Amino acid sequence: MRKITTDNVIIGAGTAGLAAYRAIKSANQEAILIEGGSYGTTCARVGCMPSKLLIAAAEAHHTQSRFSQFGIEINVPTTVNGKKVMARVTTERDRFVGFVLEGVDAIPKEDKIVGYARFIHPHQLMVDDHTEITFNKAIIATGSSPVIPPFLQELGERVIVNDDIFSWQDLPRSVAVFGPGVIGLELGQALHRLNVNVSLFGRDNHIGPISDPVVKNEALTIFKDEMNYIPDAQDIKVVRHADKVHIYFTTSDNTQQKIITVDYVVAATGRTPNVSQLNLPALNIELDQRGVPLFDRHTMQCGNSHIFIAGDANHNVPLLHEAADEGKIAGENAISYPNIEKKLRRSAIGVVFSDPQIAIIGQRFADIKRDQIVIGEVNFGNQGRSRVMLKNKGILRVYADKLTGRLLGAEMIGPDAEHLAHLLSWVHQLNLSVNEILALPFYHPVIEEGLRTALRDAQEKINTLSHSQIAA
Structure with a gap:
């Protein structure tokens, strides 16, 4: 059993964790960075960057659909080579991840520990079963993970999350995307424009993050005109048959059951903070109904404690620039603790x-x-x-x-x-x-x-x- 004592410990080496580490080290304070998964950040590996690469390919192919309206005629039909599309997505994604890894490699070896942390005392934690760390202050930056709802979990390998798409070596013939939020809408439309047969399922006519009814109605019209978008699916039942998935459903204006058959189902139904394995009750801090610590978004402090939480782990604003800001705020307040300062948050x-x-x-x-x-x-x-x-x-x-x-x-x-x-x-x-x-x-x-x-x-x-x- 290895035992370490440090001033600051940071759990998670994603965007928020790295920002916190940099802030603390810039003040010449001690910091240990713990990471249980792969280095590289959610954004670079399975989020912002690979999704934009897929969208860019889709836009390039879709542009031809407007050529005739400009008076431009295409004599040779274009085709989508799924293997080449995904090869570029993978190559460029790995390049972006490489930049992050270069930064991680520059961190001194003694400041990095590989493994999963769990708290055993308000000032102690264990990393797997090999390292015990005693600390003065801790920053939780463990990120989040996609959620597969119970009604899809029996589909086995025929149900995937958005992260899995970027490990594809080719494009499938058909998919059903559940969840027309940010991720589902982006990936669903991109796959549709790359000639994948896409059905996008939503409930209660929600679309993206829109709350304005006028803007929402415009968006519903636009996306329903382009693709097979069912914004008010009801009585949904999914059944797997060999390598296919049958989806049975009705809609608010048609109670007659319909069926769609696809190769894969993509669950884009939200993400959950990675906090369940941290044993947070050991910290004696207040948690919300999801088990996430209550915190001040202007200080990132959990209550009046020595614990801070930043990035997707706090389930506040799961965006890269917000995670970077939050990590920096958490790091700066960990430096000055117990003197805490409210920091400026940028306009949403x-x-x-x-x-x-x-x-x-x-x-x-x-x-x-x-x-x-x-x-x-x-x-x-x-x-x-x-x-x-x-x-x-x-x-x-x-x-x-x-x-x-x-x-x-x-x-x-x-x-x-x-x-x-x-x-x-x-x-x-x-x-x-x-x-x-x-x-x-x-x-x-x-x-x-x-x-x-x-x-x-x-x-x-x-x-x-x-x-x-x-x-x-």
Whole structure:
């Protein structure tokens, strides 16, 4: 049995854990980094980067569908070589993972321990059965794992999670994707555009992270027009027959049972924090109903304890840039503990890399008091630059305080949403009003003019309210 004493221990060497380690070491404090799985971060191995590689291939193939509308004729039909598609995804994915591994390799050997940690005391933990560590402060950065719901678990190897897709050497003929959230929507549409027969199953007409009913209805129309998307599947039953899966279901407007047969089922039904094996009760800190420690998102501290939690493990905002920020905050507060400082959190920004893209910044529609806002809107159907590029689909809605005019948030589906989301999140973090944003430059002809249209709509409504109050 090896015994170690250290000032700080970090459980998990993903994005959050590495950020915490760097913060602590920059202050010349001790830190031990524990990792039980593979090095390389979720983003690089099975998340952001490989999924975007698959999406890029899908976009390249899908582009040809618009050629004829531009007057361009293709005389030779294009085909999708699934093996070559997945070979590029794998090669480029491994390249991104390699960059992360280079950083991990640079960490001194004595600062790294391989194995799975479990707490045995508020200031002690065990790594597997080979190392006991006594520590002053601990940072939990164990990430998350995809969940397979019970009704799919009997399908054996015919049910996979999104992580498994990136180990494919070829594309299958057909899949059913359960869960039209961010992951399911991105991967489902990408596979569809790579000539895989895709059926996307949802419930209660939810789609992506959208909460605005107007934006949601637009998104439902767009994706139902393109692919076999069943947003309100009910009475679902899955049965495996040899190497096929039969899916029986009904819908809210048709009680007659339907059946779809596929090669694989992809469970994109959410992820769960990797905390169940940590023996958190040994820490004497308060846990929520999922067994995740209660924490302050501005300090990453669990209660008033010496324990901090960052990244996907806290199940707050499972995004790479948020995990990096949280890891840094956790590391900095571990350094100064017991003197804890609330840190600035950046304006919320989320993007779904579907086509059209979906974006949400600031406060969501569902979280805003309707009687305190005005809503500015633009439909991209007739927006100039969008029509030029044949990308004229979608709606942007911006939410502004009706008294101060301050931008509170926005939800959208439409062209270049990833770029508009950045512009909106920047001005949101600067606390700018709609009028102040409109004073900034807008070029012509660009998609950003659509944003200006929505802002003008909001400002006109603010002006109307002000005039009516003066008249009253």
